[in-house]
Amino acid sequence: MHKFEEKTIHTEKLFEGKVVRLQIDDVELPNGKTSKREIIKHPGAVAVLALTPENKIVLVEQYRKPMERALVEIPAGKLEPGEKPEVTAVRELEEETGYECNRLDHIISFYTSPGFADELIHLYLATGLRKKENPRAADEDEFVELIEVSLEEAIQLVKEQKIFDAKTAYAIQYLQLKEAQK
């Protein structure tokens, strides 16, 4: 029995897409009353804080349809079914940036929107980067532009709200903390 557990009385599956699934759960609350929960199921994702030998942060700019604007983010992508997050991280780094890495360290994993979605992002630090010959191409509906910036420039992009997403803001703050702890 989990604390405040909400027992599922009924699940109605409303949509199954390529990225997300939507379901409505009727739940029994801890006080015996009932309520409804709107739930987005997501396969999970990885994000990669990749540092070049010159200590630049590798970023990608891409159009994000939900916001109708371009955002600058660290490379990221969805897990394929059954795929280990480390494998996704190496693949997405190569596809989106053309880099391969000598070393991949797990930084943290977190849910992005626990109120309505189960998306879990695994964040990695990639070092020992080098450009790969003939890297795998990005998905055919993916258009990204590579940007490499110093930590100071990245902090400026956060201030300008060009960097404007949780995983990238976390990754930059992580580097700031490492610098401050030196």
Next chain:
Amino acid sequence: MHKFEEKTIHTEKLFEGKVVRLQIDDVELPNGKTSKREIIKHPGAVAVLALTPENKIVLVEQYRKPMERALVEIPAGKLEPGEKPEVTAVRELEEETGYECNRLDHIISFYTSPGFADELIHLYLATGLRKKENPRAADEDEFVELIEVSLEEAIQLVKEQKIFDAKTAYAIQYLQLKEAQK
């Protein structure tokens, strides 16, 4: 014209709930081809890093149905239509913790899942806390337990994956960075 803009050819609205809306956009890509985008629309939210006079972090534990487990998070909640984020922050802090604050400072705003959702979270630092007499009650389907921890204890909760969400992990790292920069 935005970079890599994806022009909407058609929008199909599939679901309108109390928390989220789901739509599928047919888009024209920069290369003239077409694709589909699954998009979750969300009203936006606030999260509050609240520090007691004893410098403890105010956390709430609650059951999160999408993950089928309880998570420990900083107080947070959705924006009501037309509500200013600062007002939501004060209201959610009171409802979930019984505290009011003398001072509210904006830390950062970020999208949580820009690949499929437009949820924007505004993160605030609340200080000068005091317990309010007769605080507003939480929503009737909301069951939360208050926890107050030191920064060191919060870092431990992250390691144990009891704290396991982006906004709370960001907030704790923010405090770590402030401490390290002292």
